[in-house]
Amino acid sequence: MQPATMKVLKIDFEKCTGCRLCELVCAVHHDGVSNPARSRIRVVKWESEGLYIPMACQQCQDAPCMQGCPVGAITHNWEQNRVEVDYGLCIGCRTCVAVCPFGAMHFNTIDRKVIKCDLCNGDPQCVRFCEVKAVTFVDAGDESLARQRTAARRLHTAEGKAAALL
Amino acid sequence: MGHTGEKQSAAESLRKTRTFGKVRCHNPSCMGRITPAPGAQRVRCPTCGMEYRLIWVNETLPRIRGPVWETNRKIAQQAWARRQAAAKEVK
Amino acid sequence: MALNRKIAYIDLSTNTVETRPIPLEIRKKFLGGRGLDAYLLYNHAPAGCDPLGPENVLIISAGILTATCASASARTHIMAKSPLTGLLGSTNMGGFFAPELAWAGFHHLVIKGKAAGPVYLFIHNGEIEIRDAAHLWGKTTTDTQWAIRSELDDEEVKSCVIGPAGENLVRFANVMTGIKNAGGRTGMGCVMGSKNLKAVAVRGTLDIRLAHPAQALDFNKKFIDQITSAKVNQIQGKLGTPFIWGATNCWGGLRTNNFQYNQLEDADDIEPERLDEIATETMGPHHMAACFGCQVHCRAQYKIPAGPYAGKYDEGPEYTSLGAFGAEAGCRSAVTVLTGNHLVDQYGMDNLETGSLIAWAMELFEKGILTARETDGLDLRFGNDEALLEMVHRICARQGWLGDTLADGGIPAAEKIGNNAFDYLIQVKGMNNLHSDERATPALALNVATSSRGSDHLRSRPAIDLYHLPEEVLRKIYGTPVPYDGPLSSDHTSYTGKPWMVFWQENCYMAVDCLGICKYHTVFLGATLPNFEDWPRVIELNTGLKLSPTDIWQIAERGNMLERLFNLREGLTRDDPKKGDTLNHRYFDEPCLRGAPDVIGLSIDRDRFNAMIDEFYEIKGLDKNGLPEPRTLERLGLAQEPSHQL
Numbered sequence A: 001m002q003p004a005t006m007k008v009l010k011i012d013f014e015k016c017t018g019c020r021l022c023e024l025v026c027a028v029h030h031d032g033v034s035n036p037a038r039s040r041i042r043v044v045k046w047e048s049e050g051l052y053i054p055m056a057c058q059q060c061q062d063a064p065c066m067q068g069c070p071v072g073a074i075t076h077n078w079e080q081n082r083v084e085v086d087y088g089l090c091i092g093c094r095t096c097v098a099v100c101p102f103g104a105m106h107f108n109t110i111d112r113k114v115i116k117c118d119l120c121n122g123d124p125q126c127v128r129f130c131e132v133k134a135v136t137f138v139d140a141g142d143e144s145l146a147r148q149r150t151a152a153r154r155l156h157t158a159e160g161k162a163a164a165l166l
Numbered sequence B: 001m002g003h004t005g006e007k008q009s010a011a012e013s014l015r016k017t018r019t020f021g022k023v024r025c026h027n028p029s030c031m032g033r034i035t036p037a038p039g040a041q042r043v044r045c046p047t048c049g050m051e052y053r054l055i056w057v058n059e060t061l062p063r064i065r066g067p068v069w070e071t072n073r074k075i076a077q078q079a080w081a082r083r084q085a086a087a088k089e090v091k
Numbered sequence C: 001m002a003l004n005r006k007i008a009y010i011d012l013s014t015n016t017v018e019t020r021p022i023p024l025e026i027r028k029k030f031l032g033g034r035g036l037d038a039y040l041l042y043n044h045a046p047a048g049c050d051p052l053g054p055e056n057v058l059i060i061s062a063g064i065l066t067a068t069c070a071s072a073s074a075r076t077h078i079m080a081k082s083p084l085t086g087l088l089g090s091t092n093m094g095g096f097f098a099p100e101l102a103w104a105g106f107h108h109l110v111i112k113g114k115a116a117g118p119v120y121l122f123i124h125n126g127e128i129e130i131r132d133a134a135h136l137w138g139k140t141t142t143d144t145q146w147a148i149r150s151e152l153d154d155e156e157v158k159s160c161v162i163g164p165a166g167e168n169l170v171r172f173a174n175v176m177t178g179i180k181n182a183g184g185r186t187g188m189g190c191v192m193g194s195k196n197l198k199a200v201a202v203r204g205t206l207d208i209r210l211a212h213p214a215q216a217l218d219f220n221k222k223f224i225d226q227i228t229s230a231k232v233n234q235i236q237g238k239l240g241t242p243f244i245w246g247a248t249n250c251w252g253g254l255r256t257n258n259f260q261y262n263q264l265e266d267a268d269d270i271e272p273e274r275l276d277e278i279a280t281e282t283m284g285p286h287h288m289a290a291c292f293g294c295q296v297h298c299r300a301q302y303k304i305p306a307g308p309y310a311g312k313y314d315e316g317p318e319y320t321s322l323g324a325f326g327a328e329a330g331c332r333s334a335v336t337v338l339t340g341n342h343l344v345d346q347y348g349m350d351n352l353e354t355g356s357l358i359a360w361a362m363e364l365f366e367k368g369i370l371t372a373r374e375t376d377g378l379d380l381r382f383g384n385d386e387a388l389l390e391m392v393h394r395i396c397a398r399q400g401w402l403g404d405t406l407a408d409g410g411i412p413a414a415e416k417i418g419n420n421a422f423d424y425l426i427q428v429k430g431m432n433n434l435h436s437d438e439r440a441t442p443a444l445a446l447n448v449a450t451s452s453r454g455s456d457h458l459r460s461r462p463a464i465d466l467y468h469l470p471e472e473v474l475r476k477i478y479g480t481p482v483p484y485d486g487p488l489s490s491d492h493t494s495y496t497g498k499p500w501m502v503f504w505q506e507n508c509y510m511a512v513d514c515l516g517i518c519k520y521h522t523v524f525l526g527a528t529l530p531n532f533e534d535w536p537r538v539i540e541l542n543t544g545l546k547l548s549p550t551d552i553w554q555i556a557e558r559g560n561m562l563e564r565l566f567n568l569r570e571g572l573t574r575d576d577p578k579k580g581d582t583l584n585h586r587y588f589d590e591p592c593l594r595g596a597p598d599v600i601g602l603s604i605d606r607d608r609f610n611a612m613i614d615e616f617y618e619i620k621g622l623d624k625n626g627l628p629e630p631r632t633l634e635r636l637g638l639a640q641e642p643s644h645q646l
Helices: A021-031 A064-068 A095-099 A125-129 A145-165 B010-017 B069-090 C024-030 C033-044 C097-103 C141-152 C185-194 C213-228 C231-239 C242-251 C272-283 C319-324 C334-347 C351-367 C385-397 C400-406 C410-417 C442-450 C463-467 C471-478 C498-515 C535-543 C549-569 C606-620 C630-635
Strands: A007-011 A042-046 A051-055 A074-077 A082-085 A106-108 A113-115 A135-139 B042-044 B051-058 B061-067 C006-011 C016-020 C058-062 C076-081 C088-093 C106-112 C119-124 C127-132 C158-161 C175-177 C181-183 C197-203 C299-303 C313-315
Touching (some): A021 A125, A021 C213, A064 A095, A125 C213, B010 C213, B061 B069, B061 C231, B061 C242, C016 C127, C024 C033, C024 C549, C033 C058, C033 C076, C033 C088, C033 C106, C033 C498, C033 C549, C058 C097, C058 C185, C076 C097, C088 C175, C088 C185, C088 C549, C097 C158, C097 C197, C106 C119, C141 C158, C141 C334, C175 C185, C185 C197, C231 C242, C242 C319, C272 C299, C272 C334, C313 C334, C319 C334, C319 C351, C334 C351, C351 C385, C351 C400, C442 C463, C442 C606, C471 C498, C498 C535, C498 C549, C549 C606
Antiparallel strands (some): A007 A135, A042 A051, A074 A082, B051 B061, C076 C088, C088 C181, C119 C127, C158 C175, C158 C197
């Protein structure tokens, strides 16, 4: 059955100020503690260039973590639009950590288990706290619209310039 | 916890005193609020005559970018001359 | 728990490390951050010690709320006896160092002794290692940080470091973290240099348990709204602190040509909006960056658009750089400001002190007190951008007679230069004033004169005095949490009620520095921002510590008094022009020549200023000479200090 909406985390890294509040609130929400090592979202930085990029699980449709899991502990929850770990089955082998192309599956050394974004059951705290809207929660079908609009405008401008050259 | 439902802090209660769409003349005895026309690039204080260049941080938040130098320099020179004259009189 | 973060005592002479918990009783008296630093300094630095000797103690700390779910709890505090002033050395910076220190298990590092050769500390989840830093010596502040990350093979390591200025013992060398976050004032980088300590690197993944996590999370959302809804923070988020410079220059509150004028006319190229345009052109529309957990994002990213450093990336400039490399030197070029800012960031040198000393030297050059002989041929006139930047290089490298002389700080330099050079030095307690001119603002003049770390705007400045808020609004702010029914004036040129406002702000800022949060999140530039009444909840939800607004007030008052005790012990006397609660004579003798019509002709009235000092002392519980009354020390629980409990 097709769900009414399919919401995903949309990351607009150009807007990220690098404050890492998303990491803090993620850990506080899930584990009740402050510790970015427990965060499911992480801001990757190149400080010498002023570049900050929040990285989180893409909730892939054909998820490598799911494919790689030897005990079938990772499944797709279509209702929540997320890839999730069944900790009753998980053996802690970290194969999922190794195969995730985004580095978005983490191993939490304190609890000795893998952790990943669960979209906070529909109310992502990183989105709630990001005032600059570098992380938003949007329908997957709409994710490309803003980018498309920007590109269209760019095309139009280029067209104008090209016309002026003729 | 027992804190919920307590009266507002002084700081929070002052939120209602915020004004929008206005700037304050920087001259100490004026300090009156001036309401520039929305989007206006310049504004003049009706009291002291100082003139300011404006920017708009957002639609309701104008900010004085800087003085209109030629106007304000003239006003400053006149003020200095008045002070000098007053000082002479006292002597 | 935030409260279980420890103190580490590190002796670089003996290579020993000892860690201790912080007893709850001490927490309740001093909280953490700057307040507890003051306790540690007063107890561990021997009276009269040489600031550059192994006996001086360098303390690096996080606040009690650091890295908890409290907005913008990012501040690092650093304290030692100052090699610039011989009194309290104290500085505070944003960035990401303090939270990492807290995740690594510590709130305070007490660093003693002197290493035989260059070293750096690596602190990782409760472990402290003293490592060789010979290969880092000579590196700039950013190169040092990247080299440490590469050596430790960990991109998440956060370091506070010194640059070449600290190594060369420039008396106002700073401590840097990240690209531009600077513990700038009072020469704490010089103290690090004297200990052969190039850097302190930290990496932590230890849990900080929160007392009431779910509620702390929700409360933080509300707190952030209180902070970001303030108009001033919306402006900060666009223009950063330069907006303050722009506003101040409008009416004539800005030191220009050292202290000859109070406004830089035709300064359009270095107006905050112009700098914002350059940041947009070089880094795109989303060029504002933030410290840990902060939604104000007041730090601009930029690339220098032209000149010999074109294309170099840096952050800021803060408003102080607009003074230092702009108005004070009579310069009007954005490229100069952005380049000067970049140089001091890379060298690890306080921008305020650097710019102010060069501007002073420019005036001495203009007056003929310094000549081309002392400047090694440099044409050090006001408005000479190249000479200004050349002096930055020379001071850092202690190159040439003047570079070496200025690197020792204003008062030693004045003594070496001779004549009446000292008369032109805009300093308090041996530390130069920032770029602001307080001749039209008695409250601000009182603030710089009495600040515990020398001339300064972040210890007790009632900046909202400039907004002419209605008296009832002022009463609401300044009448809580301790009732005040004395006079108050909305007029910033008045002397009425200002001592109380300065006292209130002194306590407010001390509390903020104990909590480890940023001053843009309290009553510094906005009246609606959190303060004493708003803090108990955030403290309790995060740490479990139950404190009332008046408890916090008293802790702050205690911390301030302890700083005063330290200064008195190290030689502060009320009227000493070099170590006292005094101002340069020009504040009283030379009127403002520029700015708004009502500002023209103003200067500080000497008698009224002295009356303000008297009143301020009385409010603080000091006698006429500025010494604490015995009952004041009793009341604040300081009669037994130093008590050596930690």
